[in-house]
Amino acid sequence: MPNAPKQYRPPGWKSPAERERSSPSRTHPGRKLYASQRWKDLRAVQLAQHPLCAECERQGRVTPATVCDHIEPHKWDLYKFWAGPFQSLCTSCHSAKTAKEPGAFGQ
Numbered sequence: 001m002p003n004a005p006k007q008y009r010p011p012g013w014k015s016p017a018e019r020e021r022s023s024p025s026r027t028h029p030g031r032k033l034y035a036s037q038r039w040k041d042l043r044a045v046q047l048a049q050h051p052l053c054a055e056c057e058r059q060g061r062v063t064p065a066t067v068c069d070h071i072e073p074h075k076w077d078l079y080k081f082w083a084g085p086f087q088s089l090c091t092s093c094h095s096a097k098t099a100k101e102p103g104a105f106g107q
Contacts, residue, residue: 030076038082043068046086055093067094073101 033039046068056063065088074080089097 033081042082042086047088050088052088053090053093054087055089055097063090063093065089066091069094069097 047065051065053061053063053065067089069087069089070080071085071087072080
């Protein structure tokens with residue numbers, strides 16, 4: 001049985017796994033802050049004290065929160081990053097809020 005021809009890949013082509021490994025968001029120095037035990041503990045306290053999504057509550061819905069959100073963008077200022085203020089949000093509300101912020105998604 002004949003072999004299939006080798007699939008063409010343009011110069012510089014990377015597989016999805018290679019692109020993910022080298023993406024700027026994966027190598028951003030702030031990524032270590034979100035991976036730190038200090039952040040995980042802070043997040044756990046926030047979600048334990050405020051287990052429902054704040055935005056959904058404002059709209060009269062009851063949704064469990066899954067994200068500890070910085071109400072004001074910290075822009076990698078360490079004081080703002082650790083001091084807050086924070087709010088608990090569900091994933092969809094957090095994504096919608098983040099997309100509207102200046103600098104999000106190329107704005």
